[in-house]
Amino acid sequence: METHVTGQPVLGELRHALSAVFFGNPLFSPQEQLLANHYIHECEDARQLTRWLGDMSAAIAHQHPTSHCSTPAMAGHVV
Incomplete structure (x- = not known):
């Protein structure tokens, strides 16, 4: 990931990485993907994007469908 002189990751690189996490991921509804996209492109805080x-x-x-059910919320989940 490219960095500025300050060591902060470039916002564009962070936005690209976050978008890759959400888009096409079956764990998120289309509405969640749109909301995430809006937030990703509105946020100007590299630390906040990095943390997210x-x-x-x-x-x-942790929640990937191929992993074992390790949380109560996933206990009834059928893959």
């Missing part, structure tokens, strides 16, 4: 990317990536890895 890390949180979403971890949550998706």
Whole structure:
């Protein structure tokens, strides 16, 4: 990921990475994907986008349909 002189990731790179997490992911409805897209492109805070990317990536890895049901919310989930 490219960085500015300050060491902050380029907003465009962060936006691209976050968009890749959401779009085409069956865990998110089309409405959720549109809301995420709006937020991603409106946010100008690289730290906030970085934190959101890390949180979403971890949550998706934890909730991935091919993983074992490890949370009560997923207990009744049929793949």
